Amino acid sequence: MKKKLKSLLGIASALVLASVALAAAPVANAAGGISINAQPVSKLKQGGTLTLPILYPPIQYNISHPDGNDADVSGMMGMTLPGFIYFDSAGKLQVDKNYASSFTQTKTSPQTLSLVLNPKAVWSDGKKISLADFVGTWKALNGKNKDYEAVSTQGYEDIASVKAGKANEIVITMSKPYPDWQALFSGLMPTSLTKDATTFNNSWREKPLLGSGPFIFESANADQTTVIWKKNPRWWGPKPLLDKVIYRAIPPSAQYAALANGEIQYMDLATDANSLKLARANSKLQVHDVPGVGTWEHIDMNSKNPILADVNVRRAITVALNRQVIAEANTGLFVKDVKVKNNRTFYEGQACHKDASGKYGKKNTALADQLLDQAGWTVHTGTGNDSTGKPKVSGMRYYSGPAKPGLVANQPMTIKFTYPTNYPNRANIATLTQAMLRAQPIGIDLQLREVPRADYFSKYVDSTLLDFELVTFAWSGSSFPIAGSMNLYAKDSEQNYAVDSVTAAMDALIKKAESELNPVKRCEYANQVEAALWNNAYNIPLYMWPGTSATTKNLANFGSFGPSSLDWTKVGFTK
Template sequence: MSINSSPTLLQRWSRPLAIAALFLAGLSSVHAQTPKRGGTLTVIAQPEPVILTAALSTSSPTGIFSTNVFDGLIEYDNAFHLKPGLAVKWAFSPDGKTLTLNLRQGVKWHDGKPFTSADVKWTLENVWKKYHPRNQALFANAESVDTPDDYTVIVHFSKPSLAVLSSLNSNGAQVLPKHLYEGTDILNNPYNNKPVGTGPFIFRKWVKGDYILLERNPDYWDKGKPYLDKVIYRVIPDGGARTAALEKGEVQYAPLSPVPARDAQRLAKLPTLKVDTKGYEWLSPWLFLDINNERPQLKDARVRQALYLAIDRNAYNRVVWSGFGKPAVSPVVSTLTEFFEPNVPQYPYDVAKANALLDQAGYKAGANGTRFKLTIDYLPYGDEFLRSAEFIKQAFKRIGIDADIRNQDTPTYTRRIYGDRDYDVTIQWYAGFSDPQVGVTREYQSDSIGKNIPFTNGSGYRNAQVDQWIREAQASGDQAERVKLFKQFQRQVQTDLPSLPLLELHFFTVHSADLNDTVSGVDQVYGSFKNVWYTDPSKHP
């Protein structure tokens, strides 16, 4: 089947959103202006990336940065349609087992070497299948890759792999230059932190703890783009300082809810700034409380149910996230209408029931009212995560659980959760993306436990039936069968509760009012700035 002419997996679940996006696009085209060349865009990077290559890390700071240095094989527009990137055509065979990609000719890496099919083949075989947290599963059934010429890639799968086209953009499947990586220690290759890509901007400098500098690629294949001269990523750890930098015009773009939501409401009223929630649709983000299922008290499902019942998710959304979210009932967000299963076990706020479950589990309150103690770790990505920990600490106190909050930097945090597994509970968010196989099942599949692969199964959850359903969904060429399996999966994991879905997050971006075309696709937060331009570039030298 030709994917260029057939509805994609993305399109099938996104019709209402696509219609709205097309309507908005139509309105904006009425007032279309000619983009202007020049200017420097200053972006908030919070927290600072640990690595600058998304082929080896799915962290959001890395994704926000590296997609300006690297192109994707395909792109997504505002209606979830696939657009050419480094690949100009793509098609699956009728049985869904062979994917042919026809690559763009004349593209060069930033060091002047030609981009060819050999780069795609090498990256798939040596990076995506071995190291990438999501692509290990997504390309698990890729048996071989043929490159009959420099511009054709043919991927042969042992089983149908329909979800692949949901993640072939720059963030989902970033291609690395074979000539700089082959024969090296890939995870410690110096080009991971001085990346050489094919994208619209060229990496120039990383002053750790301060800023990262990119400059316009004058030989970019998308002629005339990018419009900006430079992009600077500034590291500003303090939330108040980030708010002030935006307000003063020192920073012109800040994604992924960069300031406290209450500040965003105030900033949105300023004539010099805009707050936008578009460009996150591809992410399908959900926030959850991950639980170490191997801890003695937390092995009991009744205890995990009690923790869930003790958290008032409506109040949590209102108090901590200022309404920039929606209480979750499943790890698959409700906007993924094709896959979402609403008929899962429900755990509405009920302190009395939570206390009764803890009594049944044998954890009676002591003379001081305490049953046991826990430590809460939180993803160090901003104020809302710390405030989340404080909110949940108070929720646990109402059911006799005394909690301490632990703070740490990102490398320490990821090693603690995914390597050492030295934690009790943690507040985390994952992008579910447009298909559960891409972003959701990694949290529940058991084969990644303890391997220090960030943003995979941190709970230690093992369920042979769930693993089997995941494998069957990965291998099925029947979309209806895949939907059925993923709905069974949701019902089971919401019964076992290895982790607790709390909110479907509604991230926002704060940007200067004179910055144009900041959203060109549903994955914009992980897209490039090649279409972005200033109304008056001279004001941003």
């Protein structure tokens, strides 16, 4: 597995389907509800345009490429790329009969899968979806040809062969067990995209050239701030109600005004308490209050930074923070019983969930003080100058330990927290973290660096650049949480933003969790990985995002989906 994530939400931990775009979904014991103003299609108007906000203009429509690995892009492509499974209103896995009549495991040794295609399924150019598309997708994503810049090779690197079976049947034989086989080939690519690495990496940067869902790409303006999708005239499934779906790049701070003015018909309220208050008071809007089921906020620490390379420094920062205060500041208006997240892989309510945080899960100033002392960072008292010749500040820390690369005697313990503009919740996290780390006896000089929202990932968080010390963003929930999480933390994954925080032993345990077919053992391995991530201070989980959203009252079958999938053919406006 390899490659990076470039978004607030990770497609690596969320499936994308064509007629149904997956919301975050659990493997068991769904705790989240659904609120979508569910209406039978017979009560809805034929036609109309739905306008939705996105955070960033797309820079790539190939969601299997790192630059297309973006929550907004995955939402768009969910209307048009083939998918073979979806999650019903109870969060249970189902085969999408628009694309396949069945998708089953037929043998365990070797693990063999059978996918029987719907013979009506075609690309928007009229060509049938066929074996060649599966072979092309597999070879583009299996990691053997390094020129293909694949966002992840997970699962595909474990495929031994993809061959034709009986009529319309694709037979997939695995070289080693892959427990989350149902996730394979969601977001299937046409051979025209996978034919060579240059085409794969670049040909869909301005627009997706083919689709096979109820909607296909129509146009985008020059800067990609407005993207328009139209009905697919070759779509063979239930006809969609909407004529068009338009995506507009709108900063979070401007989205409520656009919703109230009727410029958009939906807004995610999970991180915007002020807009939630306004939406609740607006009689023209419907607020969808449901618990969050997957998306979670965290702080990443760049372990390649000389200061943060020391595990004791990362541990100290972790226990110096009052995560409960941060969580309440950003989610208290949405959630009655605010809880911090103590397990990266599972959320409360899932069968495998357990608190794996140990002694690093609670604020402990004394322990933070002790760990920083052990790491050679001493609180200054008295007079003297630091390594730059500036007077030392009483109560702040300076380096007094042994010589290490990038560290010198009397070096001030200064690090930066990078966060994006026009994102109040992330500004809250940064400013609260600054106050907690500067407070005595911690004494870390945390400086704030606000950067343009549009450049946040491409120029700062990008795993090939790592231009940050501390940074905050969110991972999306996963329909297959173990596969999704393990892919984030493996050493060879470019979605891993703290690769030096993962030891070889941890990486071996990650591989075991990925390949174990026994569900009980698999949960055990995943939670062992979780405990190791806490012990090695990989990152700092904060809280689950609420599932709150708002829509105009006339929008039906759209809103907060909880553990279920979005069916684009049923979205429309009431009569």
